[in-house]
Amino acid sequence: MTSNERVVVIGTGLAGVRLARRLGELGTPALLIGEEEHRPYNRVLLAEVLAGRYGPEVIALPAPGGVRRARVTGIDRGRRTVVCADGSEITYGRLVLATGSNPVLPALRGLFTGRGDLPEGVHAFRTMDDCLGLSKAVRPGVRAVVVGGGLLGVSAARALALRGAQVVLAQQSERLMERQLDPAASALVRRHLTGLGVEVHTECRVRDVRCVAGAVRSVELADGYALDADLVVVACGVRPRVGLAQAAGLDVREGVVVDDELRTSDPYIHAIGDCARHDGVLYGLAAPALEQADVLAESLAGDRAARYTGTRSLTRLTLTGRGGPFDLAAFGETDALPGDDVVQLTDATRGTYRKVVVRDDRLVGGVLVGELGTVGALARAWEGAEPLPADGGPLLHLLTNDGGS
Numbered sequence: 001m002t003s004n005e006r007v008v009v010i011g012t013g014l015a016g017v018r019l020a021r022r023l024g025e026l027g028t029p030a031l032l033i034g035e036e037e038h039r040p041y042n043r044v045l046l047a048e049v050l051a052g053r054y055g056p057e058v059i060a061l062p063a064p065g066g067v068r069r070a071r072v073t074g075i076d077r078g079r080r081t082v083v084c085a086d087g088s089e090i091t092y093g094r095l096v097l098a099t100g101s102n103p104v105l106p107a108l109r110g111l112f113t114g115r116g117d118l119p120e121g122v123h124a125f126r127t128m129d130d131c132l133g134l135s136k137a138v139r140p141g142v143r144a145v146v147v148g149g150g151l152l153g154v155s156a157a158r159a160l161a162l163r164g165a166q167v168v169l170a171q172q173s174e175r176l177m178e179r180q181l182d183p184a185a186s187a188l189v190r191r192h193l194t195g196l197g198v199e200v201h202t203e204c205r206v207r208d209v210r211c212v213a214g215a216v217r218s219v220e221l222a223d224g225y226a227l228d229a230d231l232v233v234v235a236c237g238v239r240p241r242v243g244l245a246q247a248a249g250l251d252v253r254e255g256v257v258v259d260d261e262l263r264t265s266d267p268y269i270h271a272i273g274d275c276a277r278h279d280g281v282l283y284g285l286a287a288p289a290l291e292q293a294d295v296l297a298e299s300l301a302g303d304r305a306a307r308y309t310g311t312r313s314l315t316r317l318t319l320t321g322r323g324g325p326f327d328l329a330a331f332g333e334t335d336a337l338p339g340d341d342v343v344q345l346t347d348a349t350r351g352t353y354r355k356v357v358v359r360d361d362r363l364v365g366g367v368l369v370g371e372l373g374t375v376g377a378l379a380r381a382w383e384g385a386e387p388l389p390a391d392g393g394p395l396l397h398l399l400t401n402d403g404g405s
Helices: 014-025 043-050 128-137 151-162 183-195 243-247 286-300 375-384 393-400
Strands: 007-010 030-034 072-076 081-084 089-091 094-097 101-103 122-124 143-147 166-170 199-201 206-212 215-221 226-228 231-234 238-240 255-258 269-271 276-278 315-319 326-332 341-347 352-359 362-369
Touching: 007 014, 014 030, 014 286, 043 128, 043 151, 072 243, 122 128, 128 231, 143 151, 143 226, 151 166, 151 183, 151 231, 151 315, 183 199, 183 315, 183 326, 183 352, 183 362, 215 231, 255 269, 326 375, 362 375
Parallel strands: 007 030, 007 094, 094 269, 122 231, 143 166, 143 231, 166 199, 255 276
Antiparallel strands: 072 081, 081 089, 101 238, 206 215, 215 226, 315 326, 326 362, 341 352, 352 362
Protein backbone atom coordinates (compact mmCIF):
# COMPACT_ATOMS: atom_id res chain seq x y z
CA MET A 1 0.00 0.00 0.00
CA THR A 2 1.40 3.43 -0.95
CA SER A 3 1.34 6.43 1.37
CA ASN A 4 -1.44 7.93 -0.76
CA GLU A 5 -3.60 4.88 0.00
CA ARG A 6 -2.58 4.44 3.62
CA VAL A 7 -5.08 4.43 6.48
CA VAL A 8 -3.76 6.56 9.34
CA VAL A 9 -5.45 6.34 12.75
CA ILE A 10 -4.90 9.06 15.37
CA GLY A 11 -5.54 7.67 18.83
CA THR A 12 -4.53 4.50 20.65
CA GLY A 13 -7.54 3.96 22.87
CA LEU A 14 -10.04 1.12 22.55
CA ALA A 15 -11.52 2.46 19.30
CA GLY A 16 -8.24 3.14 17.51
CA VAL A 17 -6.58 -0.15 18.49
CA ARG A 18 -9.69 -2.17 17.62
CA LEU A 19 -9.85 -0.52 14.20
CA ALA A 20 -6.17 -1.17 13.48
CA ARG A 21 -6.51 -4.80 14.56
CA ARG A 22 -9.61 -5.44 12.44
CA LEU A 23 -8.08 -3.73 9.41
CA GLY A 24 -5.00 -5.94 9.74
CA GLU A 25 -7.21 -9.02 9.84
CA LEU A 26 -8.98 -7.81 6.70
CA GLY A 27 -5.71 -7.24 4.83
CA THR A 28 -5.69 -3.44 5.08
CA PRO A 29 -2.98 -2.50 7.58
CA ALA A 30 -3.12 0.91 9.24
CA LEU A 31 -0.59 3.27 10.80
CA LEU A 32 -1.55 3.92 14.42
CA ILE A 33 -0.38 7.19 15.98
CA GLY A 34 -0.51 7.83 19.73
CA GLU A 35 0.98 10.49 21.99
CA GLU A 36 0.98 8.61 25.31
CA GLU A 37 4.29 7.05 26.33
CA HIS A 38 2.56 3.93 27.63
CA ARG A 39 1.53 0.95 25.57
CA PRO A 40 -2.11 1.16 24.45
CA TYR A 41 -4.37 0.12 27.31
CA ASN A 42 -7.98 -0.51 28.20
CA ARG A 43 -9.09 2.72 29.85
CA VAL A 44 -12.18 1.02 31.28
CA LEU A 45 -9.94 -0.93 33.68
CA LEU A 46 -7.90 1.98 35.06
CA ALA A 47 -9.84 1.85 38.34
CA GLU A 48 -8.68 -1.75 38.81
CA VAL A 49 -5.07 -0.60 38.43
CA LEU A 50 -5.69 2.17 40.99
CA ALA A 51 -7.28 -0.36 43.35
CA GLY A 52 -4.17 -2.54 43.11
CA ARG A 53 -5.98 -5.49 41.54
CA TYR A 54 -4.09 -5.28 38.22
CA GLY A 55 -0.71 -4.02 37.12
CA PRO A 56 -0.59 -1.69 34.09
CA GLU A 57 0.68 -4.55 31.92
CA VAL A 58 -2.49 -6.56 32.55
CA ILE A 59 -4.72 -3.97 30.86
CA ALA A 60 -2.39 -3.41 27.90
CA LEU A 61 -3.90 -3.79 24.42
CA PRO A 62 -2.01 -5.54 21.61
CA ALA A 63 -1.42 -3.00 18.84
CA PRO A 64 -0.97 -4.60 15.40
CA GLY A 65 2.18 -3.34 13.75
CA GLY A 66 3.09 -1.22 16.75
CA VAL A 67 2.43 2.46 17.38
CA ARG A 68 4.17 5.56 16.12
CA ARG A 69 4.73 7.83 19.13
CA ALA A 70 3.92 11.36 18.07
CA ARG A 71 1.69 14.27 18.97
CA VAL A 72 -0.33 15.38 15.99
CA THR A 73 -0.66 19.16 15.88
CA GLY A 74 -2.52 19.69 12.62
CA ILE A 75 -4.23 18.25 9.56
CA ASP A 76 -3.60 19.55 6.04
CA ARG A 77 -6.71 18.38 4.22
CA GLY A 78 -5.57 19.68 0.84
CA ARG A 79 -2.30 17.76 0.88
CA ARG A 80 -3.79 14.89 2.94
CA THR A 81 -1.08 14.99 5.56
CA VAL A 82 -0.97 15.17 9.33
CA VAL A 83 1.63 17.39 10.94
CA CYS A 84 3.41 16.25 14.11
CA ALA A 85 4.93 18.29 16.92
CA ASP A 86 8.46 17.25 15.87
CA GLY A 87 7.88 18.81 12.43
CA SER A 88 7.41 15.52 10.58
CA GLU A 89 4.49 14.94 8.24
CA ILE A 90 2.56 11.75 7.52
CA THR A 91 0.61 11.27 4.31
CA TYR A 92 -2.74 9.52 4.42
CA GLY A 93 -5.25 8.14 1.97
CA ARG A 94 -7.90 7.86 4.68
CA LEU A 95 -7.55 9.47 8.08
CA VAL A 96 -9.42 8.26 11.17
CA LEU A 97 -9.84 10.44 14.24
CA ALA A 98 -10.06 8.25 17.35
CA THR A 99 -8.88 11.02 19.65
CA GLY A 100 -11.20 10.15 22.54
CA SER A 101 -12.07 12.68 25.21
CA ASN A 102 -10.56 14.89 27.90
CA PRO A 103 -11.64 15.15 31.53
CA VAL A 104 -13.93 18.03 32.40
CA LEU A 105 -12.17 20.30 34.88
CA PRO A 106 -14.77 22.62 36.43
CA ALA A 107 -14.16 26.30 37.11
CA LEU A 108 -13.35 25.95 40.80
CA ARG A 109 -11.32 28.58 42.60
CA GLY A 110 -7.84 27.31 43.30
CA LEU A 111 -8.06 24.38 40.90
CA PHE A 112 -5.22 25.62 38.72
CA THR A 113 -1.82 27.09 39.53
CA GLY A 114 -0.57 30.27 37.91
CA ARG A 115 1.04 28.13 35.18
CA GLY A 116 -2.27 26.49 34.36
CA ASP A 117 -1.30 23.17 35.97
CA LEU A 118 -3.22 21.31 38.64
CA PRO A 119 -1.85 21.88 42.17
CA GLU A 120 0.10 19.14 43.91
CA GLY A 121 -2.33 16.52 45.16
CA VAL A 122 -5.09 17.33 42.66
CA HIS A 123 -5.61 14.72 39.96
CA ALA A 124 -7.84 14.08 37.01
CA PHE A 125 -8.60 10.40 36.41
CA ARG A 126 -8.54 9.74 32.70
CA THR A 127 -5.12 8.48 31.60
CA MET A 128 -2.56 5.94 32.72
CA ASP A 129 -0.36 8.80 33.93
CA ASP A 130 -3.27 10.06 36.05
CA CYS A 131 -3.73 6.57 37.47
CA LEU A 132 -0.05 6.02 38.23
CA GLY A 133 0.23 9.45 39.83
CA LEU A 134 -2.71 8.67 42.10
CA SER A 135 -1.33 5.21 42.89
CA LYS A 136 1.96 6.75 43.97
CA ALA A 137 0.23 9.32 46.18
CA VAL A 138 -2.36 7.11 47.90
CA ARG A 139 -1.50 5.33 51.15
CA PRO A 140 -3.46 4.06 54.15
CA GLY A 141 -5.03 6.94 56.05
CA VAL A 142 -4.55 9.59 53.36
CA ARG A 143 -7.51 11.98 53.14
CA ALA A 144 -9.01 11.88 49.64
CA VAL A 145 -11.92 13.88 48.24
CA VAL A 146 -13.53 12.70 45.00
CA VAL A 147 -15.46 15.44 43.20
CA GLY A 148 -18.20 13.85 41.10
CA GLY A 149 -20.47 10.88 41.71
CA GLY A 150 -20.94 9.49 38.23
CA LEU A 151 -19.58 6.17 36.99
CA LEU A 152 -15.98 7.40 37.07
CA GLY A 153 -16.24 9.05 40.48
CA VAL A 154 -17.85 6.00 42.06
CA SER A 155 -15.12 3.76 40.59
CA ALA A 156 -12.35 6.08 41.81
CA ALA A 157 -13.83 6.35 45.32
CA ARG A 158 -14.10 2.58 45.59
CA ALA A 159 -10.52 2.07 44.38
CA LEU A 160 -9.09 4.62 46.81
CA ALA A 161 -11.04 3.10 49.71
CA LEU A 162 -9.66 -0.34 48.89
CA ARG A 163 -6.17 1.18 49.12
CA GLY A 164 -6.93 2.34 52.65
CA ALA A 165 -7.62 6.02 52.00
CA GLN A 166 -10.18 8.00 54.01
CA VAL A 167 -12.49 8.90 51.13
CA VAL A 168 -15.18 11.57 50.87
CA LEU A 169 -17.25 11.64 47.68
CA ALA A 170 -18.97 14.95 46.85
CA GLN A 171 -21.78 14.75 44.29
CA GLN A 172 -23.61 17.86 43.10
CA SER A 173 -26.83 16.11 42.05
CA GLU A 174 -29.28 14.35 44.35
CA ARG A 175 -27.97 10.83 43.79
CA LEU A 176 -25.01 8.81 42.56
CA MET A 177 -24.79 7.77 38.91
CA GLU A 178 -27.97 9.67 38.13
CA ARG A 179 -27.47 9.28 34.37
CA GLN A 180 -27.65 5.47 34.57
CA LEU A 181 -29.55 4.54 37.74
CA ASP A 182 -32.93 5.15 39.29
CA PRO A 183 -33.11 6.27 42.96
CA ALA A 184 -33.42 2.77 44.42
CA ALA A 185 -30.40 1.39 42.58
CA SER A 186 -28.41 4.53 43.34
CA ALA A 187 -29.18 4.07 47.03
CA LEU A 188 -27.72 0.54 46.90
CA VAL A 189 -24.53 1.88 45.31
CA ARG A 190 -24.32 4.45 48.07
CA ARG A 191 -24.81 1.76 50.70
CA HIS A 192 -22.02 -0.32 49.18
CA LEU A 193 -19.60 2.62 49.17
CA THR A 194 -20.53 3.49 52.73
CA GLY A 195 -19.77 -0.10 53.71
CA LEU A 196 -16.26 0.40 52.32
CA GLY A 197 -15.84 3.47 54.53
CA VAL A 198 -16.58 6.10 51.88
CA GLU A 199 -18.36 9.20 53.21
CA VAL A 200 -20.90 10.21 50.55
CA HIS A 201 -22.37 13.70 50.24
CA THR A 202 -25.05 14.35 47.59
CA GLU A 203 -26.64 17.69 46.61
CA CYS A 204 -23.28 19.09 47.54
CA ARG A 205 -21.49 21.66 45.36
CA VAL A 206 -17.74 22.20 45.59
CA ARG A 207 -16.70 25.81 45.08
CA ASP A 208 -13.07 26.05 46.12
CA VAL A 209 -9.86 24.01 46.29
CA ARG A 210 -7.60 25.49 48.97
CA CYS A 211 -3.86 25.10 48.60
CA VAL A 212 -0.84 26.00 50.71
CA ALA A 213 2.55 26.40 49.01
CA GLY A 214 1.10 24.89 45.83
CA ALA A 215 -0.27 21.75 47.50
CA VAL A 216 -3.92 20.98 48.22
CA ARG A 217 -5.06 21.16 51.83
CA SER A 218 -8.86 21.23 51.72
CA VAL A 219 -11.96 21.41 49.56
CA GLU A 220 -14.58 24.01 50.43
CA LEU A 221 -18.25 23.37 49.76
CA ALA A 222 -20.83 25.95 48.72
CA ASP A 223 -22.27 26.03 52.24
CA GLY A 224 -18.85 26.99 53.64
CA TYR A 225 -18.03 23.57 55.08
CA ALA A 226 -14.43 22.51 54.43
CA LEU A 227 -13.22 18.95 53.82
CA ASP A 228 -9.58 18.32 54.74
CA ALA A 229 -7.78 16.75 51.81
CA ASP A 230 -4.35 15.40 50.96
CA LEU A 231 -5.66 14.20 47.58
CA VAL A 232 -8.44 15.51 45.34
CA VAL A 233 -9.74 13.50 42.38
CA VAL A 234 -11.75 15.47 39.84
CA ALA A 235 -14.25 13.09 38.17
CA CYS A 236 -16.75 15.49 36.62
CA GLY A 237 -17.22 13.78 33.27
CA VAL A 238 -15.45 14.01 29.93
CA ARG A 239 -15.56 16.19 26.83
CA PRO A 240 -14.75 14.98 23.28
CA ARG A 241 -11.29 15.90 21.99
CA VAL A 242 -12.15 17.82 18.84
CA GLY A 243 -9.37 20.40 18.62
CA LEU A 244 -7.72 18.83 15.57
CA ALA A 245 -11.07 18.52 13.79
CA GLN A 246 -12.06 22.11 14.55
CA ALA A 247 -8.71 23.50 13.40
CA ALA A 248 -9.05 21.50 10.17
CA GLY A 249 -12.48 23.03 9.48
CA LEU A 250 -14.52 19.85 9.93
CA ASP A 251 -18.15 19.97 11.06
CA VAL A 252 -18.03 19.82 14.87
CA ARG A 253 -21.08 20.02 17.13
CA GLU A 254 -19.78 18.99 20.54
CA GLY A 255 -18.33 15.95 18.76
CA VAL A 256 -17.07 15.43 15.22
CA VAL A 257 -20.18 14.91 13.10
CA VAL A 258 -20.18 11.62 11.16
CA ASP A 259 -22.65 9.84 8.88
CA ASP A 260 -23.58 6.16 8.73
CA GLU A 261 -20.25 5.42 7.03
CA LEU A 262 -18.56 7.23 9.90
CA ARG A 263 -17.31 9.91 7.49
CA THR A 264 -16.85 13.46 8.62
CA SER A 265 -17.65 16.47 6.45
CA ASP A 266 -14.42 15.59 4.61
CA PRO A 267 -14.99 12.26 2.77
CA TYR A 268 -11.35 11.26 3.33
CA ILE A 269 -11.55 11.69 7.10
CA HIS A 270 -13.53 9.48 9.51
CA ALA A 271 -14.14 9.63 13.26
CA ILE A 272 -15.01 6.94 15.81
CA GLY A 273 -15.28 6.56 19.56
CA ASP A 274 -15.69 9.27 22.16
CA CYS A 275 -14.90 12.11 19.76
CA ALA A 276 -17.58 11.14 17.20
CA ARG A 277 -21.18 12.39 17.09
CA HIS A 278 -23.46 10.11 15.08
CA ASP A 279 -27.09 10.94 14.42
CA GLY A 280 -26.98 13.57 17.14
CA VAL A 281 -25.62 11.17 19.78
CA LEU A 282 -22.33 11.35 21.70
CA TYR A 283 -21.94 7.93 23.29
CA GLY A 284 -18.77 8.13 25.37
CA LEU A 285 -18.94 4.38 26.08
CA ALA A 286 -16.76 1.42 25.15
CA ALA A 287 -19.38 -0.71 23.37
CA PRO A 288 -20.35 1.90 20.73
CA ALA A 289 -16.67 2.71 20.14
CA LEU A 290 -15.88 -0.94 19.43
CA GLU A 291 -18.91 -1.36 17.17
CA GLN A 292 -17.98 1.76 15.22
CA ALA A 293 -14.42 0.46 14.79
CA ASP A 294 -15.70 -2.86 13.43
CA VAL A 295 -18.06 -1.19 10.95
CA LEU A 296 -15.42 1.25 9.74
CA ALA A 297 -12.86 -1.53 9.30
CA GLU A 298 -15.24 -3.39 7.03
CA SER A 299 -15.98 -0.23 5.07
CA LEU A 300 -12.33 0.74 4.60
CA ALA A 301 -11.51 -2.84 3.61
CA GLY A 302 -13.99 -2.60 0.73
CA ASP A 303 -17.40 -3.61 2.08
CA ARG A 304 -19.67 -0.98 0.54
CA ALA A 305 -22.66 -2.18 2.51
CA ALA A 306 -21.08 -1.53 5.91
CA ARG A 307 -23.12 1.02 7.83
CA TYR A 308 -23.28 2.14 11.45
CA THR A 309 -26.85 2.63 12.62
CA GLY A 310 -26.25 3.35 16.30
CA THR A 311 -25.66 1.27 19.42
CA ARG A 312 -28.01 0.32 22.22
CA SER A 313 -25.55 -0.55 24.93
CA LEU A 314 -25.82 -1.23 28.62
CA THR A 315 -23.69 0.06 31.47
CA ARG A 316 -22.09 -2.54 33.71
CA LEU A 317 -20.08 -1.94 36.86
CA THR A 318 -18.54 -4.32 39.35
CA LEU A 319 -17.41 -2.92 42.68
CA THR A 320 -15.20 -5.24 44.68
CA GLY A 321 -14.56 -4.95 48.39
CA ARG A 322 -15.47 -6.38 51.74
CA GLY A 323 -18.41 -8.76 51.49
CA GLY A 324 -17.69 -9.76 47.90
CA PRO A 325 -18.39 -8.07 44.56
CA PHE A 326 -21.25 -5.69 43.96
CA ASP A 327 -22.59 -5.96 40.40
CA LEU A 328 -24.96 -3.68 38.58
CA ALA A 329 -26.24 -3.26 35.03
CA ALA A 330 -28.44 -0.56 33.53
CA PHE A 331 -29.81 0.03 30.05
CA GLY A 332 -32.25 2.31 28.30
CA GLU A 333 -34.73 4.41 30.25
CA THR A 334 -34.64 3.50 33.93
CA ASP A 335 -37.16 6.17 34.99
CA ALA A 336 -40.75 5.38 33.97
CA LEU A 337 -43.04 7.85 32.21
CA PRO A 338 -46.77 8.17 32.95
CA GLY A 339 -48.53 5.15 31.45
CA ASP A 340 -45.48 2.87 31.51
CA ASP A 341 -45.64 -0.51 33.19
CA VAL A 342 -42.96 -1.21 35.79
CA VAL A 343 -41.86 -4.54 37.24
CA GLN A 344 -39.77 -4.00 40.36
CA LEU A 345 -38.35 -6.59 42.76
CA THR A 346 -36.24 -5.90 45.84
CA ASP A 347 -34.55 -8.24 48.29
CA ALA A 348 -33.05 -6.07 51.03
CA THR A 349 -31.46 -9.03 52.78
CA ARG A 350 -29.53 -10.15 49.72
CA GLY A 351 -28.99 -6.62 48.45
CA THR A 352 -30.59 -7.35 45.08
CA TYR A 353 -32.82 -5.06 43.07
CA ARG A 354 -34.46 -5.53 39.68
CA LYS A 355 -36.59 -3.16 37.71
CA VAL A 356 -37.75 -3.09 34.11
CA VAL A 357 -39.81 -0.47 32.30
CA VAL A 358 -42.28 -1.55 29.60
CA ARG A 359 -43.94 0.86 27.18
CA ASP A 360 -46.45 -0.27 24.55
CA ASP A 361 -45.46 -3.91 25.12
CA ARG A 362 -41.79 -3.14 24.51
CA LEU A 363 -38.97 -3.21 27.01
CA VAL A 364 -37.51 0.32 27.08
CA GLY A 365 -35.10 0.07 30.01
CA GLY A 366 -34.04 -1.66 33.17
CA VAL A 367 -31.65 -1.72 36.06
CA LEU A 368 -30.36 -4.72 37.98
CA VAL A 369 -28.26 -4.75 41.12
CA GLY A 370 -26.82 -7.90 42.64
CA GLU A 371 -27.51 -11.18 40.83
CA LEU A 372 -27.30 -10.48 37.09
CA GLY A 373 -28.36 -13.87 35.75
CA THR A 374 -31.17 -12.31 33.70
CA VAL A 375 -29.31 -9.35 32.25
CA GLY A 376 -28.45 -11.10 28.98
CA ALA A 377 -32.05 -12.03 28.17
CA LEU A 378 -33.35 -8.60 29.14
CA ALA A 379 -30.69 -6.76 27.15
CA ARG A 380 -31.45 -8.82 24.04
CA ALA A 381 -35.17 -8.04 24.37
CA TRP A 382 -34.36 -4.35 24.74
CA GLU A 383 -31.86 -4.25 21.87
CA GLY A 384 -34.30 -6.00 19.55
CA ALA A 385 -37.10 -3.51 20.39
CA GLU A 386 -39.62 -6.22 19.50
CA PRO A 387 -43.01 -6.62 21.22
CA LEU A 388 -42.72 -8.85 24.25
CA PRO A 389 -44.31 -12.32 23.93
CA ALA A 390 -47.70 -12.75 25.51
CA ASP A 391 -46.31 -15.40 27.89
CA GLY A 392 -44.01 -12.85 29.50
CA GLY A 393 -40.78 -14.05 27.88
CA PRO A 394 -37.79 -12.40 29.52
CA LEU A 395 -39.96 -10.78 32.19
CA LEU A 396 -41.22 -14.18 33.32
CA HIS A 397 -37.60 -15.33 33.48
CA LEU A 398 -36.83 -12.27 35.57
CA LEU A 399 -39.60 -13.12 38.03
CA THR A 400 -38.72 -16.78 38.39
CA ASN A 401 -34.91 -16.63 38.31
CA ASP A 402 -33.05 -17.37 41.54
CA GLY A 403 -33.28 -14.38 43.84
CA GLY A 404 -36.25 -12.90 42.04
CA SER A 405 -39.09 -14.62 43.81
